[in-house]
Amino acid sequence: MPSGAYPKTEAYPRDTKQDIRVSVMTVKNFPLSEPVLQALQTSLSPERFSTYLRASGGHQEKALRLYTRNTALSAAFYGPLQGLEIAVRNALHRELTARFGPAWYDNRLTGLNPKAQDQILRAKRDVQREHRQADPPHVVASLSFGFWVALLGKGGNSNYEMILWRPALAKAFPHARLGRKQAH
Known part of the structure:
Protein backbone atom coordinates (compact mmCIF):
# COMPACT_ATOMS: atom_id res chain seq x y z
CA MET A 1 0.00 0.00 0.00
CA TYR A 78 -10.47 11.78 19.18
CA GLY A 79 -7.39 13.53 17.78
CA PRO A 80 -9.21 15.95 15.45
CA LEU A 81 -11.81 16.70 18.13
CA GLN A 82 -9.06 17.41 20.66
CA GLY A 83 -7.41 19.77 18.16
CA LEU A 84 -10.71 21.57 17.59
CA GLU A 85 -11.30 21.90 21.32
CA ILE A 86 -7.87 23.42 21.93
CA ALA A 87 -8.13 25.80 18.97
CA VAL A 88 -11.59 27.05 20.02
CA ARG A 89 -10.62 27.31 23.69
CA ASN A 90 -7.45 29.27 22.94
CA ALA A 91 -9.17 31.61 20.48
CA LEU A 92 -12.02 32.39 22.88
CA HIS A 93 -9.62 32.81 25.80
CA ARG A 94 -7.43 35.17 23.74
CA GLU A 95 -10.37 37.41 22.86
CA LEU A 96 -11.87 37.37 26.36
CA THR A 97 -8.44 38.26 27.77
CA ALA A 98 -8.10 41.17 25.34
CA ARG A 99 -11.52 42.51 26.37
CA PHE A 100 -11.74 41.70 30.09
CA GLY A 101 -8.18 40.92 31.28
CA PRO A 102 -6.24 37.69 31.92
CA ALA A 103 -8.58 36.47 34.67
CA TRP A 104 -11.65 37.39 32.56
CA TYR A 105 -13.65 34.66 34.25
CA ASP A 106 -13.45 36.62 37.54
CA ASN A 107 -14.43 39.92 35.93
CA ARG A 108 -18.09 40.78 36.67
CA LEU A 109 -18.30 42.67 33.35
CA THR A 110 -18.22 39.36 31.46
CA GLY A 111 -21.75 38.74 32.71
CA LEU A 112 -21.20 34.99 32.94
CA ASN A 113 -24.36 33.14 33.90
CA PRO A 114 -24.55 31.14 37.17
CA LYS A 115 -23.87 27.82 35.42
CA ALA A 116 -20.65 29.16 33.86
CA GLN A 117 -19.61 30.67 37.20
CA ASP A 118 -20.16 27.32 38.88
CA GLN A 119 -18.04 25.54 36.24
CA ILE A 120 -15.24 28.05 36.78
CA LEU A 121 -15.40 27.59 40.55
CA ARG A 122 -15.17 23.79 40.09
CA ALA A 123 -12.24 24.19 37.66
CA LYS A 124 -10.40 26.34 40.21
CA ARG A 125 -11.02 23.76 42.94
CA ASP A 126 -9.83 20.94 40.68
CA VAL A 127 -6.65 22.84 39.85
CA GLN A 128 -5.96 23.56 43.53
CA ARG A 129 -6.70 19.94 44.47
CA GLU A 130 -3.91 18.98 42.06
CA HIS A 131 -1.60 21.36 43.96
CA ARG A 132 -1.33 23.79 41.07
CA GLN A 133 -1.90 27.52 41.06
CA ALA A 134 -5.43 28.54 40.02
CA ASP A 135 -4.09 31.02 37.48
CA PRO A 136 -5.55 31.67 34.01
CA PRO A 137 -3.53 29.03 32.11
CA HIS A 138 -4.50 26.27 34.54
CA VAL A 139 -8.12 27.32 35.01
CA VAL A 140 -8.70 27.77 31.27
CA ALA A 141 -7.19 24.36 30.50
CA SER A 142 -9.42 22.75 33.14
CA LEU A 143 -12.67 23.99 31.63
CA SER A 144 -14.54 21.47 29.50
CA PHE A 145 -15.30 21.83 25.79
CA GLY A 146 -18.95 22.14 26.83
CA PHE A 147 -18.08 25.29 28.79
CA TRP A 148 -16.55 26.92 25.70
CA VAL A 149 -19.43 25.87 23.47
CA ALA A 150 -21.88 27.32 26.01
CA LEU A 151 -20.11 30.70 25.82
CA LEU A 152 -21.23 30.79 22.19
CA GLY A 153 -24.82 30.07 23.21
CA LYS A 154 -27.51 32.53 24.29
CA GLY A 155 -26.33 32.69 27.90
CA GLY A 156 -29.82 32.67 29.34
CA ASN A 157 -30.50 35.85 31.32
CA SER A 158 -26.91 36.93 30.72
CA ASN A 159 -27.40 37.72 26.98
CA TYR A 160 -24.04 36.46 25.67
CA GLU A 161 -24.81 37.99 22.26
CA MET A 162 -24.37 41.53 23.59
CA ILE A 163 -21.96 40.92 26.46
CA LEU A 164 -19.54 38.37 24.98
CA TRP A 165 -20.12 37.74 21.28
CA ARG A 166 -20.23 41.22 19.77
CA PRO A 167 -17.47 42.87 21.81
CA ALA A 168 -15.09 39.89 22.01
CA LEU A 169 -15.89 36.37 20.83
CA ALA A 170 -16.78 37.23 17.22
CA LYS A 171 -13.10 38.17 16.80
CA ALA A 172 -12.10 34.59 17.63
CA PHE A 173 -13.24 33.60 14.12
CA PRO A 174 -11.47 36.22 11.97
CA HIS A 175 -11.71 34.36 8.67
CA ALA A 176 -15.32 33.31 8.95
CA ARG A 177 -18.43 35.40 8.61
CA LEU A 178 -20.33 33.75 11.40
CA GLY A 179 -23.05 34.90 13.68
CA ARG A 180 -23.07 33.65 17.24
CA LYS A 181 -25.72 31.05 16.42
CA GLN A 182 -23.64 29.55 13.58
CA ALA A 183 -20.48 29.53 15.71
CA HIS A 184 -22.40 27.80 18.50
Whole structure:
Protein backbone atom coordinates (compact mmCIF):
# COMPACT_ATOMS: atom_id res chain seq x y z
CA MET A 1 0.00 0.00 0.00
CA PRO A 2 1.44 3.44 -0.88
CA SER A 3 2.53 5.68 1.96
CA GLY A 4 -0.36 7.75 3.30
CA ALA A 5 -3.02 5.58 1.65
CA TYR A 6 -5.84 4.23 3.76
CA PRO A 7 -7.04 0.66 3.43
CA LYS A 8 -10.54 0.10 2.07
CA THR A 9 -13.01 -0.79 4.80
CA GLU A 10 -16.52 -2.22 4.88
CA ALA A 11 -19.31 -2.20 7.46
CA TYR A 12 -17.95 -5.53 8.60
CA PRO A 13 -15.49 -7.80 6.85
CA ARG A 14 -16.69 -10.65 4.67
CA ASP A 15 -14.01 -12.83 6.20
CA THR A 16 -14.32 -12.44 9.96
CA LYS A 17 -10.76 -13.75 10.34
CA GLN A 18 -9.38 -10.47 8.94
CA ASP A 19 -8.30 -7.63 11.15
CA ILE A 20 -10.48 -4.54 10.91
CA ARG A 21 -8.49 -1.50 9.80
CA VAL A 22 -9.71 1.98 10.55
CA SER A 23 -7.45 4.73 9.23
CA VAL A 24 -4.04 3.94 10.76
CA MET A 25 -5.57 1.95 13.62
CA THR A 26 -5.88 -1.82 13.54
CA VAL A 27 -8.35 -3.65 15.72
CA LYS A 28 -7.14 -7.19 16.24
CA ASN A 29 -9.67 -9.88 15.60
CA PHE A 30 -10.25 -12.37 18.39
CA PRO A 31 -12.21 -15.61 18.50
CA LEU A 32 -15.85 -15.17 19.47
CA SER A 33 -16.94 -18.42 21.03
CA GLU A 34 -20.47 -18.71 22.45
CA PRO A 35 -19.34 -17.93 26.05
CA VAL A 36 -17.37 -14.89 24.82
CA LEU A 37 -20.38 -13.69 22.78
CA GLN A 38 -22.66 -14.02 25.80
CA ALA A 39 -20.22 -12.25 28.12
CA LEU A 40 -19.79 -9.35 25.70
CA GLN A 41 -23.53 -9.01 25.19
CA THR A 42 -24.05 -8.94 28.95
CA SER A 43 -21.39 -6.30 29.47
CA LEU A 44 -22.82 -4.09 26.70
CA SER A 45 -26.42 -4.42 27.97
CA PRO A 46 -29.26 -5.79 25.86
CA GLU A 47 -30.42 -2.26 24.95
CA ARG A 48 -27.01 -1.17 23.65
CA PHE A 49 -26.36 -4.45 21.87
CA SER A 50 -29.79 -4.45 20.17
CA THR A 51 -28.76 -1.44 18.05
CA TYR A 52 -25.88 -3.40 16.56
CA LEU A 53 -27.90 -6.60 16.34
CA ARG A 54 -30.54 -4.83 14.21
CA ALA A 55 -27.85 -3.31 11.98
CA SER A 56 -26.29 -6.74 11.38
CA GLY A 57 -29.55 -8.50 10.54
CA GLY A 58 -29.63 -10.39 13.83
CA HIS A 59 -26.18 -11.96 13.40
CA GLN A 60 -24.48 -11.84 16.84
CA GLU A 61 -20.86 -12.10 15.74
CA LYS A 62 -21.31 -9.46 13.03
CA ALA A 63 -23.05 -7.22 15.58
CA LEU A 64 -20.09 -7.45 17.96
CA ARG A 65 -17.64 -6.81 15.15
CA LEU A 66 -19.72 -3.81 14.13
CA TYR A 67 -19.60 -2.57 17.72
CA THR A 68 -15.80 -2.99 17.69
CA ARG A 69 -15.57 -1.07 14.43
CA ASN A 70 -17.72 1.73 15.84
CA THR A 71 -15.39 1.96 18.83
CA ALA A 72 -12.36 2.19 16.55
CA LEU A 73 -14.02 4.86 14.41
CA SER A 74 -14.88 6.84 17.53
CA ALA A 75 -11.27 6.62 18.65
CA ALA A 76 -10.15 7.91 15.23
CA PHE A 77 -12.15 11.10 15.84
CA TYR A 78 -10.47 11.78 19.18
CA GLY A 79 -7.39 13.53 17.78
CA PRO A 80 -9.21 15.95 15.45
CA LEU A 81 -11.81 16.70 18.13
CA GLN A 82 -9.06 17.41 20.66
CA GLY A 83 -7.41 19.77 18.16
CA LEU A 84 -10.71 21.57 17.59
CA GLU A 85 -11.30 21.90 21.32
CA ILE A 86 -7.87 23.42 21.93
CA ALA A 87 -8.13 25.80 18.97
CA VAL A 88 -11.59 27.05 20.02
CA ARG A 89 -10.62 27.31 23.69
CA ASN A 90 -7.45 29.27 22.94
CA ALA A 91 -9.17 31.61 20.48
CA LEU A 92 -12.02 32.39 22.88
CA HIS A 93 -9.62 32.81 25.80
CA ARG A 94 -7.43 35.17 23.74
CA GLU A 95 -10.37 37.41 22.86
CA LEU A 96 -11.87 37.37 26.36
CA THR A 97 -8.44 38.26 27.77
CA ALA A 98 -8.10 41.17 25.34
CA ARG A 99 -11.52 42.51 26.37
CA PHE A 100 -11.74 41.70 30.09
CA GLY A 101 -8.18 40.92 31.28
CA PRO A 102 -6.24 37.69 31.92
CA ALA A 103 -8.58 36.47 34.67
CA TRP A 104 -11.65 37.39 32.56
CA TYR A 105 -13.65 34.66 34.25
CA ASP A 106 -13.45 36.62 37.54
CA ASN A 107 -14.43 39.92 35.93
CA ARG A 108 -18.09 40.78 36.67
CA LEU A 109 -18.30 42.67 33.35
CA THR A 110 -18.22 39.36 31.46
CA GLY A 111 -21.75 38.74 32.71
CA LEU A 112 -21.20 34.99 32.94
CA ASN A 113 -24.36 33.14 33.90
CA PRO A 114 -24.55 31.14 37.17
CA LYS A 115 -23.87 27.82 35.42
CA ALA A 116 -20.65 29.16 33.86
CA GLN A 117 -19.61 30.67 37.20
CA ASP A 118 -20.16 27.32 38.88
CA GLN A 119 -18.04 25.54 36.24
CA ILE A 120 -15.24 28.05 36.78
CA LEU A 121 -15.40 27.59 40.55
CA ARG A 122 -15.17 23.79 40.09
CA ALA A 123 -12.24 24.19 37.66
CA LYS A 124 -10.40 26.34 40.21
CA ARG A 125 -11.02 23.76 42.94
CA ASP A 126 -9.83 20.94 40.68
CA VAL A 127 -6.65 22.84 39.85
CA GLN A 128 -5.96 23.56 43.53
CA ARG A 129 -6.70 19.94 44.47
CA GLU A 130 -3.91 18.98 42.06
CA HIS A 131 -1.60 21.36 43.96
CA ARG A 132 -1.33 23.79 41.07
CA GLN A 133 -1.90 27.52 41.06
CA ALA A 134 -5.43 28.54 40.02
CA ASP A 135 -4.09 31.02 37.48
CA PRO A 136 -5.55 31.67 34.01
CA PRO A 137 -3.53 29.03 32.11
CA HIS A 138 -4.50 26.27 34.54
CA VAL A 139 -8.12 27.32 35.01
CA VAL A 140 -8.70 27.77 31.27
CA ALA A 141 -7.19 24.36 30.50
CA SER A 142 -9.42 22.75 33.14
CA LEU A 143 -12.67 23.99 31.63
CA SER A 144 -14.54 21.47 29.50
CA PHE A 145 -15.30 21.83 25.79
CA GLY A 146 -18.95 22.14 26.83
CA PHE A 147 -18.08 25.29 28.79
CA TRP A 148 -16.55 26.92 25.70
CA VAL A 149 -19.43 25.87 23.47
CA ALA A 150 -21.88 27.32 26.01
CA LEU A 151 -20.11 30.70 25.82
CA LEU A 152 -21.23 30.79 22.19
CA GLY A 153 -24.82 30.07 23.21
CA LYS A 154 -27.51 32.53 24.29
CA GLY A 155 -26.33 32.69 27.90
CA GLY A 156 -29.82 32.67 29.34
CA ASN A 157 -30.50 35.85 31.32
CA SER A 158 -26.91 36.93 30.72
CA ASN A 159 -27.40 37.72 26.98
CA TYR A 160 -24.04 36.46 25.67
CA GLU A 161 -24.81 37.99 22.26
CA MET A 162 -24.37 41.53 23.59
CA ILE A 163 -21.96 40.92 26.46
CA LEU A 164 -19.54 38.37 24.98
CA TRP A 165 -20.12 37.74 21.28
CA ARG A 166 -20.23 41.22 19.77
CA PRO A 167 -17.47 42.87 21.81
CA ALA A 168 -15.09 39.89 22.01
CA LEU A 169 -15.89 36.37 20.83
CA ALA A 170 -16.78 37.23 17.22
CA LYS A 171 -13.10 38.17 16.80
CA ALA A 172 -12.10 34.59 17.63
CA PHE A 173 -13.24 33.60 14.12
CA PRO A 174 -11.47 36.22 11.97
CA HIS A 175 -11.71 34.36 8.67
CA ALA A 176 -15.32 33.31 8.95
CA ARG A 177 -18.43 35.40 8.61
CA LEU A 178 -20.33 33.75 11.40
CA GLY A 179 -23.05 34.90 13.68
CA ARG A 180 -23.07 33.65 17.24
CA LYS A 181 -25.72 31.05 16.42
CA GLN A 182 -23.64 29.55 13.58
CA ALA A 183 -20.48 29.53 15.71
CA HIS A 184 -22.40 27.80 18.50
